[in-house]
Amino acid sequence: MLSEALRLIRVFHDLKQHELADRLGLSKSHISELESGKKAPSMDVIQRYSDEFHIPASSILFFSESLENPSKAKRAKSAIAGKVLQFLQLVEAKTANGEA
DSSP states (O other): OHHHHHHHHHHHTTOOHHHHHHHHTOOHHHHHHHHHTSSOOOHHHHHHHHHHHTOOHHHHHTTTOOOSSOOHHHHHHHHHHHHHHHHHHHHHHHHHTTOO
């Protein structure tokens, strides 16, 4: 979920991967690997996103918790995080189609 959240943050701000890479001081390939889930972001990278987009790091980390053997609270958190991502994906699709 964290990789998709990072991608949606970038897309919401209408940035290409190379533009975000320049802003964060990372390579485009690193951004691509983060967004595809091939690499996990370090706390330094999370903080860079937080600073760049004025989003609390805790809000970004909300999507990162491992949900193996989830308790009721973790299942609820997972469901909420999933719904937030679905909503952001819907907004992204409507924006791409010129509906927003």
